[in-house]
Amino acid sequence: MRPQRILLDLDGVCNRSPMSFLKYVGCPVDDYSYRDYPVGCGWDLVEAANRLHPSRKFSVGEFWDTIDRRAWATAPESAEFKWLLGHCEALVGRKSICILTSPTIDPDCLAGKLEWIHSHFPKWMHRQFLIGPRKHFCARPDALLIDDADHNVAAFREHGGQAILVPRPWNSLIGTDTFQHLAEQFDALSRRELTV
Ligand SMILES: [Mg+2]
Incomplete structure (x- = not known):
């Protein structure tokens, strides 16, 4: 049908938004490309952030607390x-x-x-x-x-x-x-x- x-x-x-959120929390990624997304992370965006961020390790709560209204509203x-x-x-x-x-x-x-x-x-x-x-x-x-x-x-x-x-x-x-x-x-x- x-x-x-x-x-x-x-x-x-x-x-x-997945790429722009990684950038928003401080990961060195190009949010207009998917090439920086870590292979193997699948749906786990927090794991992706923890692999990419130069200095921080986020708990699930810490990561999502960082994603505020502006982050949702301004994703390219x-x-x-x-x-x-x-x-x-x-x-x-x-x-x-x-x-x-x-x-x-x-x-x-x-x-x-x-x-x-x-x-x-x-x-x-x-x-x-x-x-x-x-x-x-x-x-x-x-x-x-x-x-x-x-x-x-x-x-x-x-x-x-x-x-x-x-x-x-x-x-x-x-x-x-x-x-x-x-x-x-x-x-x-x-x-x-x-x-x-
Ligand atoms: Mg979706």
Whole structure:
């Protein structure tokens, strides 16, 4: 079935927050590139920070305490962001796209994410978002999740939804060309029939 609604992840998909957070806490990384992300850290951003930082070792709490509202609000856009939004619009139309983003336990995270949405998305997307950690609650056969987390993609599929995993160095598609992969996925979806 061709998807008729799209749930679009924010962090690591529309923006570069994992890399910009590493820079924010003092790691010597280029946040416009993924080349500095330590291979083998997977989803463990704190472990990545501890491998990269020249002098500090963060506990999980210390690391996330450093990531304040400004850090969430000011993460740069990903290279794919505008392209991706355009392809989502072409596939399902403006009214059927919704941002779906999981917060940390810090209220500043929610505020920063909302700031990010308002300063980077076009106005027609400003009221099309859901913030919550259980993304699979949105799964249904005609729904497509676009996300950079293997566990979110797996759970969404297990609950009957469709999903595209966005290649990043912290997920199982490490080494895959992101634009090429996304283009192939969208091309395949657009060829599908509208109903089963
Ligand atoms: Mg993400």
